[in-house]
Amino acid sequence: MAPRVLISDALSPAALAIFKERGVEVDFQPALGKDKEKLAAIIGDYDGLAIRSATKVTPKILENAKNLKVVGRAGIGVDNVDIPAATARGIIVMNTPFGNSITTAEHAISLMLALARQIPAADASTQAGKWEKNRFMGVEITGKVLGVIGCGNIGAIVADRALGLKMRVIAFDPFLSAERAKNIGVEKVELADLLARADFITLHTPMTPQTKNILSAENLAKTKKGVRIINCARGGLVDEAALRAALDSGHVAGAAFDVFVEEPATSNVLFGHPNMICTPHLGASTNEAQENVALQVAEQIADYLTRGAITNAINFPNITAEEAPKLTPFITLAEKLGSFAGQMTDVGVKKLTITYEGAVGELKTKALTAAALAGFLRPMLTDVNVVSAPAVARERGIVIDETVRAAEGDYDSLLSLSVESEGGVFSLSGAVFNDGKPRVVSISGIRAEAEFAPSMIFVSNADKPGFIGRFASLLGEAGVNIATFALGRDAEGGSAIALVAIDGGVPEKVFAGISELPGVKLTRALKF
């Protein structure tokens, strides 16, 4: 059945064509994002959801999203998606990090120029027939200092355009390297320096606990008198009430905001001030940017739903369409080894060590580790998948150790798992054979090669004559058909293992009988 995607925001129709071309069924309901109840009622029917900023992907929506595999944000900020809740449900969240950056940077520059020359107020006055030539004295921007707070994609484009306008650009961004600052022609400064020196301040950070109210009353007081402030990033980076007071006192000469603490902003403490310019979150609103992000999000969602490729996911590593087929057998192997280890573990888990030997170490090991964790946790928890497993393991205090090393043994690629629990250590290794099928190749350090089968019995026993015969007869007498039988031992008369694939399940009585066979140390019925 073709995957189904719902577009619940005003996305460019360009997205529809992409989905259709890629064999994805699509429902375009651009007003639905604003109707939480209706969205919650129908979201269960879809595999993918494409949004802009009006749709709020809340835990309540996600609870109803029984089939949802991916949320794609046609834009940058994903603060309208509850990422932890989506991750916990195994839903990939993607954005389109570059498609609207130029457009948003241009909006910031437009607002800066509009502020410098009071264009909106001058326009209103002129069209009202007032011709107030003396009222609108502006400031020149050439030679002025622009302080950029947050110099990532958009901040760097704003800096580039401002340098073209002959401004001097200083930037505060703790994650901006000195080399990158040099390359883009900005002076990297501390926040206090920026506040003291900037004639214009423009904000381009995400909203985080560190950036919330980064322009607080205290920091606004440290700015140069007559500073002008532009916010095209997120409402709440500037304390709105404190800014209103600073505008009223004349300390801040003007401000231009595209974003507000509460959106849609139909009333706001900043509204009505003569030196305030406001736009309704228009940063990304150009035909070019909307076409870019719509095409990109549709490609990304379709790629994931039809080919397993992951691009620009916030909560999972990227996997290209070329990598996906190479990775798939190892994902299966990692999941099966994890599941085997999970079914062998019934006491508190302390640590999981995953070792990649040889060529497999060059693949996306983060994705493989996530698959192994999902397999491992699934016997203990329902509803865990490769997206949610790392977060679930972290939540449970399980230490994850990932090691990559060169091939040492007989396999080009070997994946090993070792579980340290209150009951001791259990380890196993596996490989993908030339037929593309994953096999377990050793258990607790004992070599035994076996394909995974839906129903298996694992036995660890003392290597004594007669055990195999008794074990096989017990199964035979109970009418349990053996499909494959793998054996191994560490030394003659030492420890031995048997991994047996059977047709159908293991009756409870048979299982109890195996446990009672002489020499049996441990037995488990396994399902894959």
Ligand SMILES: NC(=O)C1=CN([C@@H]2O[C@H](COP(=O)(O)OP(=O)(O)OC[C@H]3O[C@@H](n4cnc5c(N)ncnc54)[C@H](O)[C@@H]3O)[C@@H](O)[C@H]2O)C=CC1
């Ligand atoms: N108004 C609109 O319509 C649009 C708004 N945006 C918003 O613009 C903002 C920037 O987007 P991008 O440049 O694409 O993001 P980005 O991730 O490329 O850049 C953000 C920068 O902020 C820096 N940063 C993080 N914490 C910081 C801190 N405590 N102090 C100073 N800098 C810090 C990061 O190091 C990074 O360089 C985002 O909030 C995004 O949601 C993006 C597109 C459209």
Ligand SMILES: O=C(O)CCC(=O)C(=O)O
């Ligand atoms: O989709 C929009 O209009 C808003 C864009 C935005 O804020 C973002 O991409 O972060």
